[in-house]
Amino acid sequence: MIGRVKAQTVETGKLLADWIEDRTGAVSMMEKFLYEPVPKRGAWLYTLGSATLFLIVLQFLTGILLLFYYVPTVDHAWNSVYYIMNEAYFGQLIRGIHYWSANFLMAVIGLHMARTFFSGAYKAPRELNWVVGVVLFLLVIVLAFTGYLLRWDQDGFWASVVGIKIGSYSPFIGGYVVNFLIGGDVIGPATLSRFFAIHVWLLPAILAPLIGVHLYLLRRHGEFGSEFEYTERLAKLKERQRLEEYERRYGLGEEEEERRE
Amino acid sequence: MAELQKDPITRSDFLGLGVIGAVMGTILTIPPVAFVLTPLIKTEVEGESDVLRTWERVDHVANIPEGEPVSYVIEFPIRQTYGDDRIQEESGVSQQEFTVRNGVWVSWRDGQPPEVLGGIGEGDEVSRDQIEELTQHLNVMNSTCAHLGCPVRWVAEVEELLCPCHGGLYDINGEHIGGPPPRDLYRYTFEIREDGFIYITHEFDGDPYIV
Amino acid sequence: MTEVHRDADQGRAAPAKPVEEEVITEENVFDRPDETMAFFPGQVLRDGYVAAALLIACTVLSYVFPAPLAEPADLAETQYVPRPEWFFFFYEQILMFFPGYALISFGAVIIPTVFVVLLFAVPWLDRSPHYSPMKRPFATVTGLLVIMVVVLNMLLAISRVINFPQG
Structure with a gap:
């Protein structure tokens, strides 16, 4: 009896998988993604990239949740964050994850970039992936900056004041930069609306597809790049080149030649 | 997979593409940019200000030591987005009145009040002469540092106004005497x-920009 | 010879052939690393462990050190000491070295902009065929210098924050 149920379940599962494969090609795509060979050496180093992705996904999830209560107006913003922290169930956790994963994100991105830089992973044919990565890095920095103001407390507010003042020192366009950022000539309701729009809609909308491009380029060229994954092959290459050099200079016995073939 | 089919582009096709591009390009670029830049255009180009030109009372001169x-908090009414009084009049829905704090x-020059005081x-x-x-x-100086806008504080021990962010120093007249600020405190x-x-x-x- | 080459061209996607058969040349040496594993489960598991560790850390930290919320914003407060977030510490510290109208723009905007442009251009600035950091000393030293400048400034900023008498 149990055997028959099991067999039927397997059969149904197979049919379902076949149907999905036929209609979408998703199964073979999954197979291709899951069973692609990747270097065994340095596998732990390559978790930095996926950790970045994971933290950004956490940002998206908790950010969307925070929007259920957050009100982006100067007279309600602080109160709504206070509500999230003290009244909403698990509000402290949801905002805590948003806050702490943002902090981890900055650190992990730094490590990820350092890893890429020192292993020379930006070299051809992966130049564009480096460029996209730098754009993502800048987007995350601006996200961190704009998100800080949203809670409308002293810490975030004054940090933004300093940041906006820094913008005012842009050569030639300083005044325009400031007026664009604060939406007027003094910090007020318009400033919060703008930072909210930039933090919640504009930048995530740019970030998400660029992450897609980053991952696509990664799959296209493979996640290789560090020479230390190739130490054995490089050693073999060197050895062969050395032998050839020797052969070119002094010639080799017939039997030696045969052995190498 | 079927072979790719590349039809030639006729003159009218080309014209059509141009029209589509022009329509899309114009309607989807210029209005959004102008929309986002509204405050910039109003303040920088048309010279409007969010802050109403009101005169706010600070204190009696006899109270300046x-x-x-001494520091005061002065609130200037502003009209900005949903706090705009013209718009509130139109909608009949009054929101909280917005101000910039x-x-x-305020200090006497070199700390010495004039004898007339x-x-x-x-x-x-x-009298007019006394005034x-x-x-x-x-x-009468704004409290934000001329460097990066942090609030400056009076340090009584050294008799200087100090910016806690990067150590900008001003004397009692708000004149820059040390640290990175490029100028004196902004005067009202x-x-x-x-x-x-x-x-x-x-x-x-x-232009202190932020206040 | 040609036989072996075709195998090498199939590259990573080909089932792992005995490595001895492949003749390694300058061209194909980076085609396939020494030893590979399937993405699933090897890499996926490792990624999962790191992700889970991060999630646990976030969860624990949210209760041990709750996300801060200071008093409501007040532009007129004169006793508040603004501090940037830790990842902007070094930038804020660098600004201290550029006093006066003539220099502030450099520290605040121009130098960071130049740095970002150079960052974009890294793949075209370093065109040496080597991957190992040891074999391209200029890039490595530059990278280490940047990290040193950032870390040193961070430490300076932290010491400044600690030493400032809170009002």
């Missing part, structure tokens, strides 16, 4: 009226 500056440091108490009528004398000796346009009170308006000897 000798040898140290300014920290203001001795005879002036609250409620006294102040002129007092005005010349009064400093102020006036002393016959009742002896100091009034300020949202106008500076430079």
Whole structure:
């Protein structure tokens, strides 16, 4: 009896998988993604990239949740964050994850970039992936900056004041930069609306597809790049080149030649 | 997979593509950019300000002490997005009135009040000559540092105004004496009226940008 | 010879052939690393462990050190000491070295902009065929210098924050 149920379940599962494969090609795509060979050496180093992705996904999830209560107006913003922290169930956790994963994100991105830089992973044919990565890095920095103001407390507010003042020192366009950022000539309701729009809609909308491009380029060229994954092959290459050099200079016995073939 | 089919592009096709591009390009680029830049255009190009040109009362001159500056909080009403009073009148729905809160440091030049101050108490009528004398000796400064906008504080031990962010230093007149700030503290346009009170308006000897 | 080459061209996607058969040349040496594993489960598991560790850390930290919320914003407060977030510490510290109208723009905007442009251009600035950091000393030293400048400034900023008498 149990055997028959099991067999039927397997059969149904197979049919379902076949149907999905036929209609979408998703199964073979999954197979291709899951069973692609990747270097065994340095596998732990390559978790930095996926950790970045994971933290950004956490940002998206908790950010969307925070929007259920957050009100982006100067007279309600602080109160709504206070509500999230003290009244909403698990509000402290949801905002805590948003806050702490943002902090981890900055650190992990730094490590990820350092890893890429020192292993020379930006070299051809992966130049564009480096460029996209730098754009993502800048987007995350601006996200961190704009998100800080949203809670409308002293810490975030004054940090933004300093940041906006820094913008005012842009050569030639300083005044325009400031007026664009604060939406007027003094910090007020318009400033919060703008930072909210930039933090919640504009930048995530740019970030998400660029992450897609980053991952696509990664799959296209493979996640290789560090020479230390190739130490054995490089050693073999060197050895062969050395032998050839020797052969070119002094010639080799017939039997030696045969052995190498 | 089927072979790719590349039809030639005719002259009218090309024209059509151009029209589509022009329509899309115009409607989807210029209005959104202008939309987002509204405040910039209104303030920088048309010269409007969010802050209403009101005169706010600070304090009586007799209350400004000798040898140290005093800080006040002055609120200037602003019209910005949903706080705009013209719009609230239109909708009939009144929102909270929005203001920009300014920290203001007021001090006597070099900490020394002029001699005419001795005879002036609250409620006294102040004469034109006295006003002129007092005005010349009064400093009315914004509290944000001219460097990066942090609030400056009075440090009594050294008798200097200190910016806690990057160590900008100003003397009691708000003049820059040390640290990275590029200039003196921003000064308000102020006036002393016959009742002896100091009034300020949202106008500076430079653009502090944020306040 | 040609036989072996075709195998090498199939590259990573080909089932792992005995490595001895492949003749390694300058061209194909980076085609396939020494030893590979399937993405699933090897890499996926490692990624999962790191992700889970991060999630646990976030959860624990949210209760041990709750996300801060200071008093409501007040532009007129004169006793508040603004501090940037830790990842902007070094930038804020660098600004201290550029006093006056003539220099502030450099520290605040121009130098960071130049740095970002150079960052974009890294793949074209370093065109040496080597991957190992040891074999391209200029890039490595530059990278280490940047990290040193950032870390040193961070430490300076932290010491400044600690030493400032809170009002």
